[in-house]
Amino acid sequence: MEMVIFFLFAALAVGSALVVVLHRNPVYSTLSLVLTLISLAVLFVLLGAPFIAALQVLIYTGAIVVLFLFVVMLLNIGREEASGERGLLQKVAAGVGALALLAFVALAYWGAYGTREVGPLTEDFVSLEVLATQLFSDYLLAFELVGLLLLVAVIAATVLAARLGNTPGGGESDPALPEAGEEGI
Amino acid sequence: MVPVSWYLLLAALLFAIGTAGALTRRNGITIFLSIELMLNSVNLTLVAYSRLLDDHTGQLVVFFVLAVAAAEAAVGLALFIALYRHRRTIDLNRINLMRW
């Protein structure tokens, strides 16, 4: 059963990831990313991290990717224009590099763990309480710093996206734009 | 039970796809999406290791990655909007003022 779910969603994740990267229309890319994220969330549940899975859906798909979609629609970016000059070398080099990296990492993983399996999930591991306790004790400073980082990001985004004077287009939805990334934290 | 190395391999595959996308695409938004993909593959690795080592630290790092990704998305997209406003494009091949 678990194996089935794993392969189902792993395949979905890889497939949609390919669509993200290959599709010419950014709207489809964005939606495919949503699929990938949801597949990964399911895998998280399989790995005994339901909280992270919920956060993944809540924050990533519910907020961050919506923001992407929002921007795509706001800027009304159409399809990528036909490939121009000198794209080939870059593509080949990137592809080869990515494959080399994949091969290397895969070999390393396989060498290290093989088909090793882990024991069944324990109550403690799934427990949100243990996770939360650790977050608010050992990682309290990091937590606070992340809060600060988000504040800085909000201010930065507001400053960057704030329009000086009136320019046409975009409609009245702009005020919401900068803050939207704050969702859920 | 699914061996943990499979999750790791899946993550590596997603990472490679994301990398290739980030390097080959010219649309700023798509590149950004590819980077998000890479981030998520790392998240999967972290959760897998969390499971492998029976340690919550991996999950907590994912939590922080989520927060940082949110910040990154907010700032990055604001940058794209500002960029678009000035240049009327987010095709990175056309935004090559870093030369000279």
Added chain:
Amino acid sequence: MTNLLWLIPLLPFAGAALNAALGPRAPKALTTAVGVGAPGLSLVVALGALWQYVTAIHPGAVEQTIYAWTAGETAIDVAFLLDPLSAVMLFVVTFVGFWIHLYSVGYMSHEEGYQRYFVYLNLFMGAMLLLVLGDNLLVMFVGWEGVGLCSYLLIGFYYDQKVPPEAGRKAFIVNRIGDFAFLVGMFALFSEFGTLSYRELFAQMAANPAQLGADYALGLSLASFVALCFFVGATGKSAQIPLYVWLPDAMAGPTPVSALIHAATMVTAGVYMVVRMNVVYEAAPGVALLVAGVGAATALLAATIGVAQNDIKKVLAYSTVSQLGYMFLAAGLGAYSAAVFHLGTHAFFKALLFLGSGSVIHAMGGEQDMRKMGGLKKWMPVTAWTFVIGGLAIAGIPGFAGFFSKDEILAAAANEGHWILWAVGLATAGLTAFYMFRAIYMTFFGDFRGSEEQKHHLHESPAVMTVPLMVLAAGAVFAGYAGVSKVLAFGRDVNWIHHFLEPVVGGHGEAAAHGEAVHGTETAAHGAAEAVHHLSVGAEWALIAVAVVTAIAGILVARAFYGSGRGVEDGEDVLAGKLGGVHNVLSHKYWVDEVYAAVVIRPLAALSRGFFKWVDGFVIDGLLHTSATIAELTGDLGRFTTTGNARNYVLYFFIGIVILFFGVIL
């Protein structure tokens, strides 16, 4: 108030900082209040501290450490010292300084850069007080450099004209030569004794006198070497042969500056230093004699030049050089208290004379040539009579301050048996009387020789300028009574200043006693000579009479030549015709500047040009150009990677990472 010692130098510094912060647009009244108020408060504190110090029953030296300058074992602190010597200097500097500040309010009132002037002047006061009050040589050196800087700034105050900035540069560079020697002397002392504090230095010297006598460098003993170094430093600051050339040029600055810095206080720093280091000079009799000789030579040389000058400030400038020579003469003869005494009285009457000349220049609308003055007594009586008092004081007429101090110096020369030095001093005294009264007659008596327009503008200066004149005139009269010698007092011991300074400069003090023990033979001979040559009371009276007669003779000669408006015919000095070639030599200041230019400056300039052209232009620039060309070529080669496209850069980055993975980790 001695515990507020630190406040005395700090106040002028604070004043300077405040005025600088307020900026040139600040209301004039505010600038004035700060600029004069700071030294005024400083004076109040100084007087309080001095009163407390002098009236104390056993006035040991007051020391006050403010701040540990150095970390580690060698302790050099920012510390202040109030002992009899610095007390006298403190009084002179703050008192004269304050009145000159006040005078400046009137003198500078119509000038551009009023605020800048007070910033500099306050800065100078602070630096000078640091110099005087410093507890060790390093603090003194900081003050020493500070006053040098302020001197430079103030000489070049009128920076939009040609001459003042050049004069300022000259002063600064010449001073640097002396400062270098000072530094070397300081290093020598530090390397030997490991401290720069006066108290510790003298204590160590007293404890281990052999060290001073030991060979040190250039075939000189430590004492001689150090004494020589310090003396060279002093010749720079105090304008002695051979480094006196800057002082006459320094007259390009505003006249109150000449009065304060280039007459009353800064230039006496060299004298102060020599007196302060008297222990060293006691241990180096040869150098001491050199000091006396140089002092005497400078005194005579400057006096002769002064005779032929027509610029009223130049006359006073050479007079200053001459009087400083007197002080060094005294210091070199071991009559330290006489030197300090003359320093004090000179500060009063020379400041007075300069301020008087300033008043005259102010009235004449900037004219400084005496040949175009005359009869000014009629328009500016206060200036005229205070100037005359100053002249009488410097000439050494009995009853005035200069008489007492000059007499002490001549008596010291006579007592030591250095009759040649005495004769030079006497001749200088006569010349001094002559040129001072030449100036007085040319300026204030006879008929006015300037243009009608100038005549129309003649006026007495405002009270803010005449009051300091009167105060300083009073000082020029009465300051001398602090040091009435035993002979003049008919055997009574009323020489207050001598007794006051005794703990520092002694003669009977600790250090001298030790010096005697070490240099047994020498000092014994010295003492013997002293004993042999010690003059009888009658002989002293005779010598005093000779001096007074010489002074009066000088005045009378001046009157004969210049009285009642004589002496200037067709805008030329009659003396020029009478003396002929000699006058030519004198008016060209013995061509010393020209000689310096030919011997030192031109060869140096030529050498510098050579370095600029060949070493800098060819070797250094060549190396630079070569490396730049290589970098450029390399850049050209790598240029094609710089596409300006961020995606390409990311790709380079990524490929680098992949290579790293495979190369390093595998």
Added chain:
Amino acid sequence: MSDLLVTGAKLLVFLGVFLGAIAPIMVWLERRFCAFIQDRPGPNRLGPLGLFQPLADVFKFFFKEDVTPSTPDRALYLAAPALAVLPALVTFVFIPFGPTVEIGERLVPLIVSDAPAGVLLLLAIASLSVYSLVLAGYASNNKYSLMGGIRASAQLISYELAMTLAVVAVLLPVGSFHLSDVITYQQENGWNVLPQAIGFLVFLIAMFAETNRLPFDLPEAESELVAGFHTEYSAMRFASFFMSEYIAMTTLSALAATLYFGGWDLWGIDDWLVSTGSGLFLPEWFWAGAVGMTILVAKAFVFLLLFIWVRWTFPRFRYDQLMRLGWKVLLPLALFNVVLIAALTVGGVL
């Protein structure tokens, strides 16, 4: 396998109640209640009190012509209505409708999915509903639709934040992400609406914004954007949006009832009803489920009536007012509420 069977049964019950009963009733109620407020009869021809009117509507939707605009994104155009229904249908699986009961030998909690982070998942899935609006707006190839979609994305994200924070404040004293624990907590400590008054207010307002109901119906503001994101939809596709909105309203109402008003519990009256009923011909577990469901639905209906009442009472907000309310009033208020509740919880008051 029987686990799956039970879950399926529970799912069916919920679907039946929600889709088969509540939605049609709501359609009818909206029209009648609106008419009541406007002092007119409303639809009263078909059936008693016009009760069969929804049925007629359904037929009409089925048989109307399906007009499709010429759009470059036909796939997305078709997917959008489906995406609208899906999250709305899924979310209610996390809402409990009764206590844990014994059926035969096994203990069955009367909740479709008792997932570990249930409430979070509910909110997470609910947040996905924004995609349907955005895609509908984008794929319609119509500028009004696009604007509606853009508005929807910003609005939903903004208010989701305040809503989530309000829910967090409820969970704080409970110490669990299970909604059943929230109900148990309320059984012991009284309804949350009193201590959580601020949070409830925030939740209530956010609820209106999340369902695009007046006074926050800017994505479909008919006076500005024709019909907003669903301008280009007709027939059953339009009905899908229409239905999903009602389902979402119902789910959120049930959630509000669960979080703040004790859910299926009614001060022990439910226990009495169950024990009375179980003496009759049906087993106890049936009565527990039926009574719980009835109470829950009754409470939800209070909110649904409120939805309608507000809709016909208040004017629409302007867009900047909407954003100001969300970011400058509700969010700070919700944050303050979280801090307050946290302090009270730590202090032992709650």
